[in-house]
Amino acid sequence: MEETRGISLCDGLRHPLRSVSGSVEEYIMLHKDTFRTALQKICVKRKVSNVEDLLSEKTTVKPKPRFVRVNTLKTTTGSVIEVLSKMHKVDKDDMVPDMLVLPPGTDMHKHPLVTDGKVFLQGKASCMVAAALSPKPGWKVIDACAAPGNKTVHLAALMNGEGSIIACELNKERAKTLQHTVRRSGANNIETVIGDFLNIDTNDPSYAEVRAILLDPSCSGSGISTERLDHLLPSYSIGNCMLWRLLLRHICTSRIQYENLESALCVHTTLSSS
Numbered sequence: 001m002e003e004t005r006g007i008s009l010c011d012g013l014r015h016p017l018r019s020v021s022g023s024v025e026e027y028i029m030l031h032k033d034t035f036r037t038a039l040q041k042i043c044v045k046r047k048v049s050n051v052e053d054l055l056s057e058k059t060t061v062k063p064k065p066r067f068v069r070v071n072t073l074k075t076t077t078g079s080v081i082e083v084l085s086k087m088h089k090v091d092k093d094d095m096v097p098d099m100l101v102l103p104p105g106t107d108m109h110k111h112p113l114v115t116d117g118k119v120f121l122q123g124k125a126s127c128m129v130a131a132a133l134s135p136k137p138g139w140k141v142i143d144a145c146a147a148p149g150n151k152t153v154h155l156a157a158l159m160n161g162e163g164s165i166i167a168c169e170l171n172k173e174r175a176k177t178l179q180h181t182v183r184r185s186g187a188n189n190i191e192t193v194i195g196d197f198l199n200i201d202t203n204d205p206s207y208a209e210v211r212a213i214l215l216d217p218s219c220s221g222s223g224i225s226t227e228r229l230d231h232l233l234p235s236y237s238i239g240n241c242m243l244w245r246l247l248l249r250h251i252c253t254s255r256i257q258y259e260n261l262e263s264a265l266c267v268h269t270t271l272s273s274s
């Protein structure tokens with residue numbers, strides 16, 4: 001990881017940024033001497049003479065398999081395996097139920113199973129969250145920071161579409177994606193709320209029935225800020241920590257009753273690509 005960051009940064013250092021337009025660029029330029037020294041150390045460690053050689057080194061990273069999640073609201077794992085195994089080697093994941101493992105590089109984006117919402121292209125780490133929360137059919141569940149909604153619809157599938165999920169999303173554009181994901185999943189027990197979870201009146205008596213809460217606020221911008229390396233900035237983590245504290249306080253001071261709450265999970269992801 002340290003080395004990946006170094007390689008990403010070195011591009012900016014080798015080809016001086018034409019214009020310093022954002023906080024990341026400013027940060028890199030401010031600390032360019034430190035970064036250069038760190039890069040030189042990596043070169044020595046890897047026994048290469050310069051950054052170009054470092055970049056052209058053959059990677060030893062094993063390619064990741066393609067993980068897909070079967071949407072059990074629309075189909076069964078058995079029937080998806082039957083379809084996919086005609087073209088690919090398919091294994092069941094050993095940890096997450098209804099997760100299948102396909103060879104690296106398998107492109108499923110336009111596959112009818114995906115466009116029909118029978119299969120979701122969802123990474124293993126992402127799927128482990130709803131599986132760990134383990135909501136039961138009939139529960140009332142809050143997904144406080146929901147878009148694009150992959151975990152929301154996974155929760156719905158684990159609940160067999162029974163019970164109810166309140167999926168809250170602050171960002172209007174991302175909320176549209178959330179609503180699209182919900183429609184594609186076929187779940188009809190999800191209420192999407194567009195707005196700040198902090199403004200939701202969780203003192204409403206209906207919140208007393210909440211059995212599980214998913215809190216997944218630490219968005220890296222779905223890859224955008226990963227490329228921009230925003231997550232390396234001190235201000236980025238401070239901002240996230242403050243949001244975390246506010247969200248947790250909102251939950252703790254709400255009507256949600258701990259004797260009814262069986263499961264609560266805070267997710268902290270720093271990278272969205274999986």
Ligand SMILES: C[S@@+](CC[C@H](N)C(=O)[O-])C[C@H]1O[C@@H](n2cnc3c(N)ncnc32)[C@H](O)[C@@H]1O
Binds near residue numbers: 148170196217
């Ligand atoms: C990490 S993403 C959630 C990913 C989602 N759980 C999934 O698996 O598809 C975090 C989301 O929380 C939203 N968000 C951040 N602060 C929020 C708040 N105070 N209330 C509601 N949503 C918020 C962001 O707009 C972003 O879409």
